[in-house]
Amino acid sequence: MSIIVTANQKGGVGKTAIAVNLAHGLQRELGGKMLVVDADPGASAHKHFRRRQEGDPPYVLVGGAQPDIHARLPQLMQAGGFDHCIVDCPAGASNVTRSALRIADLVIVPVQPSFCDFDAAEELMPILHDISEVRNELQVMIVISRKLPGNNAYSKEAKAAAAEFFKMEGVSTIIADQEISNRAEMVRAYSDGKTVFEYGRRRGVSCNEFTNLTEEVAACLHAVTA
Ligand SMILES: Nc1ncnc2c1ncn2[C@@H]1O[C@H](COP(=O)(O)OP(=O)(O)O)[C@@H](O)[C@H]1O
Ligand SMILES: [Mg+2]
Numbered sequence: 001m002s003i004i005v006t007a008n009q010k011g012g013v014g015k016t017a018i019a020v021n022l023a024h025g026l027q028r029e030l031g032g033k034m035l036v037v038d039a040d041p042g043a044s045a046h047k048h049f050r051r052r053q054e055g056d057p058p059y060v061l062v063g064g065a066q067p068d069i070h071a072r073l074p075q076l077m078q079a080g081g082f083d084h085c086i087v088d089c090p091a092g093a094s095n096v097t098r099s100a101l102r103i104a105d106l107v108i109v110p111v112q113p114s115f116c117d118f119d120a121a122e123e124l125m126p127i128l129h130d131i132s133e134v135r136n137e138l139q140v141m142i143v144i145s146r147k148l149p150g151n152n153a154y155s156k157e158a159k160a161a162a163a164e165f166f167k168m169e170g171v172s173t174i175i176a177d178q179e180i181s182n183r184a185e186m187v188r189a190y191s192d193g194k195t196v197f198e199y200g201r202r203r204g205v206s207c208n209e210f211t212n213l214t215e216e217v218a219a220c221l222h223a224v225t226a
Helices: 015-030 044-048 069-080 095-102 115-122 125-134 158-165 184-192 205-225
Strands: 002-006 034-038 060-063 084-088 106-111 139-144 172-175
Touching: 002 015, 002 095, 002 205, 015 034, 015 044, 015 084, 015 106, 015 184, 015 205, 034 044, 034 069, 044 060, 069 084, 069 095, 095 125, 106 115, 106 205, 115 158, 139 158, 139 205, 158 172, 184 205
Parallel strands: 002 084, 002 106, 034 060, 034 084, 106 139, 139 172
Antiparallel strands: none
């Protein structure tokens, strides 16, 4: 059983976009039964699928903005026969997020390639540090999200800058090699209530990015939960 949590102090950085797309990628890659818990009181993961024309979302999606999710989720997963779960947290570090972080195997922190975003996400690190003290298998993955197009220094050096910035003794942090670009395809997927994997031959760069990110996350989970 593996639990991934997406979290960041800031809104609009791509937590939900990564959660809903990565969940589909992982379901395809790992097999088994995937659960997505929408822990945002604003129901953002549910809103992602609101305009979907055909069929249900590609995995089970439930609400779960509860401050005792750490106690409930393992039971819920066991009862439903789920193998993997992604919990999509709201912005901030409310009790709901703190509770979800307590049972995470992997915490994904999407950050836009800007020090403003790094500064905001930094506030999560002491929380992750405290959790790592009792759960030293916890893995944190920083994902550069909504990367701007063009050949600018911020984009080129984002991963190296993040590696330096988020280094903290006692917290196992890696920077995802694959970055997620800011692309119209992602906006299209939201408008269609689909994931980037559902476009057949019309799938594009975002699908490739999520395919690669899926592989990295799968490898990471394998190492953490082995
Ligand atoms: N890689 C991306 N490219 C383009 N738009 C994106 C991307 N990631 C997120 N968005 C859009 O940005 C907005 C905020 O993203 P969201 O995932 O909801 O952020 P968060 O969950 O961190 O608040 C949404 O409208 C979403 O569709
Ligand atoms: Mg969100």
